[in-house]
Amino acid sequence: MIVTSALIIWKALMCITGSESPVVVVLSGSMEPGFKRGDILFLHMSKDPIRAGEIVVFNVDGREIPIVHRVIKVHERQDTGEVEVLTKGDNNYGDDRLLYAQGQLWLKRQHIMGRAVGSGFGAPLAIFGEDLPGPNLALRFLPYVGWVTIIMTEKPIIKYILIGALGLLVITSKD
Amino acid sequence: MHSFGYRANALLTFAVTILALMCTIGSLSDNLNTPSPSAQIEILNINWFQKQPHGNDEVSLTLNITADLQSLFTWNTKQLFIFVAAEYETPKNALNQVSLWDAIIPAKEFAKFSIHTSNKYRFIDQGHSLRGKEFNLTLHWHVMPKTGKMFANKIVMSGYRLPEDYR
Numbered sequence: 001m002i003v004t005s006a007l008i009i010w011k012a013l014m015c016i017t018g019s020e021s022p023v024v025v026v027l028s029g030s031m032e033p034g035f036k037r038g039d040i041l042f043l044h045m046s047k048d049p050i051r052a053g054e055i056v057v058f059n060v061d062g063r064e065i066p067i068v069h070r071v072i073k074v075h076e077r078q079d080t081g082e083v084e085v086l087t088k089g090d091n092n093y094g095d096d097r098l099l100y101a102q103g104q105l106w107l108k109r110q111h112i113m114g115r116a117v118g119s120g121f122g123a124p125l126a127i128f129g130e131d132l133p134g135p136n137l138a139l140r141f142l143p144y145v146g147w148v149t150i151i152m153t154e155k156p157i158i159k160y161i162l163i164g165a166l167g168l169l170v171i172t173s174k175d
Numbered sequence: 176m177h178s179f180g181y182r183a184n185a186l187l188t189f190a191v192t193i194l195a196l197m198c199t200i201g202s203l204s205d206n207l208n209t210p211s212p213s214a215q216i217e218i219l220n221i222n223w224f225q226k227q228p229h230g231n232d233e234v235s236l237t238l239n240i241t242a243d244l245q246s247l248f249t250w251n252t253k254q255l256f257i258f259v260a261a262e263y264e265t266p267k268n269a270l271n272q273v274s275l276w277d278a279i280i281p282a283k284e285f286a287k288f289s290i291h292t293s294n295k296y297r298f299i300d301q302g303h304s305l306r307g308k309e310f311n312l313t314l315h316w317h318v319m320p321k322t323g324k325m326f327a328n329k330i331v332m333s334g335y336r337l338p339e340d341y342r
Contacts, residue, residue, distance in 0.1 A: 033254060033279070034319045052260050052272035053315045053327060072258070072274040075301050078267060084301070090256065090279065095296070116325065169180065 026068055030089030031055070035068060035116075045114050050074060050083050055116035058087065061101045066113065069096060075106070083109055201251050202323020208249045214242035214314045214330045216259060222293060224305070224341050232305035234298045234337060238276065240314070241289040247318060248283040255280040256317040262331075263310035267302050275312075307339045 026039040034055075050056065050071060057068045072095060073086035084106035088095040097105060222235040240259060247255060258277035265271060275294040280286050315329040 033281070034256065052274055053256075053258060053317055055317075055325075070256070072277070072296060074270065074272040075268045076270040078269045081269070090277075 027065060028089075030092050031068055031070070032091045034090055045112070049076065050085055050109065050112065050115075056085075056087065056112045057114040057116070058107055058112045060099060060111070061104075067096070067099060068116070085112070198322040202320060205249055205251050205318075205320060205323060205326075208246075210246040212242070212244045212247055212316070212328075212330065214240070214244075214332070216240050216312045216314065216332055218312075218335060219291065221338060221342065224338055226303055226341060227299070230303060232300040232303045234305060235293060236275070236298065237291065237293045238312075239289065239291055240276065242287070242314060244280065244286040244316060245283050247316060248286060251320045251323060253319050253321045255286065256319060258315050260313050260315060261298060261310050261335075262313055263308055265300065265302060265304035265308075267304070271300070273298050305337050306341070308337045309333075310335050310337070 026035045026037055029037050052071050052074050054071050055068065056071055057066050059066050067087075067089075069087040069089045069092075071085050072088045074083060075085075076083045085108070086095055086097070086106060096107075100107070217239040218236055219239050220237040222237060224234045225232075227233055238259070242257075244255060244257065256277065256279055258274045261271075261273045261275055263271050274296050275298060276292055277295065311331050311333045312335055313329050313331045315327060317325060317327040319325055
C-alpha cells in the first residue's frame with residue numbers, strides 16, 4: 001500500500017511540475033541553519049522575475065550537482081529584460097563566484113532551475129528521489145528525509161538493496 | 176490480513192498522513208498572525224567612492240540599521256533571514272538590487288536591534304552610473320518556518336543619494 005501510494009504521488013508530481021525528477025536533496029551545510037544537509041526540496045520555476053533574497057537552485061556548467069543558495073545581487077537589463085544574478089550560501093563567508101565556471105561572474109536565468117517556497121513533511125518519496133532535478137520544477141522542502149538519498153548517493157549498494165527489498169515486499173505481499 | 180508486514184505498512188502510512196496534516200495546520204496558523212514591523216536606516220558616512228580599474232563604480236558606506244521585527248515571530252518560526260539592499264535604476268539596468276548587509280535572527284529576543292556597520296558586501300555597479308545616484312534602501316525579511324510555506328516582505332526606504340563626485 002505504501003509503495004503504490006508513494007509511486008502514485010511521485011508520478012502525480014512529475015505531471016504537475018512537468019519535470020523528470022522533482023526532488024533534489026540538500027547536499028551541503030552552506031544554507032544552515034535554514035536548510036540542513038539531507039533536507040529534501042521540490043523545485044518549481046515560475047515566470048516571475050528573479051529578485052534578491054530568493055532561494056534558488058542552480059547548475060554550474062560542467063558540474064552535475066545542483067546548488068541551493070540565496071540571491072544577493074540582481075542586475076536586470078533595460079533593453080532585453082535579461083537578468084544577471086549573484087548568489088551566496090547563508091552559512092558561507094563569501095559569495096559563489098568561486099563556484100561558478102572559470103571566468104563566470106554572474107548566473108543567468110538559464111542556469112536557474114527552481115525556487116524555494118517552503119518546508120513540508122517527510123515521506124517515503126525519499127526512496128525514489130533522484131540526485132539530478134530536471135528543468136522547471138516546484139520547490140518545497142522536507143526536513144531530514146533526504147538522509148536516505150544521501151546515504152544512497154554515497155553508498156549506492158544500499159540503493160540496490162533497498163529497491164530489491166521493496167521489490168520483494170511488493171511481490172510477496174498478499175495485496 | 177494480519178501479517179506483521181501489513182500492519183507495519185498500514186501504521187506507517189497512517190502516521191505519515193497524520194504528520195502531513197499536522198504540518199499543514201501548523202503552517203496555516205501563521206496566517207492568523209498580523210505583523211507590524213518597523214525599521215529605519217541612516218547612512219552615517221560615505222567611506223569612499225571610486226571607479227575601479229575595470230570601470231565599475233564602487234562605494235563603501237557605514238550604516239545605522241534600527242529595526243523592530245518581533246511581531247513577525249510565531250511559534251512556527253524557525254528563523255528570520257533579513258538583509259538590506261540598495262535598489263536603484265541606471266541607463267543600462269532597469270533594476271539593480273545590491274545586498275549590503277544581511278543577518279539571521281534566530282529568535283524573537285534578537286529581533287529588536289540597532290547596529291552600526293559598514294557594508295558587508297561590496298556595493299559595485301555594472302558600469303559607472305553611481306555619481307549623484309538616488310537609491311532606495313530596502314530592508315527585506317524572509318520568514319523560514321519550522322514547517323510550511325516561507326514568506327517574505329520588505330520595507331522600502333527612499334530618498335538616499337550618493338555624492339556627485341568620487342571621493
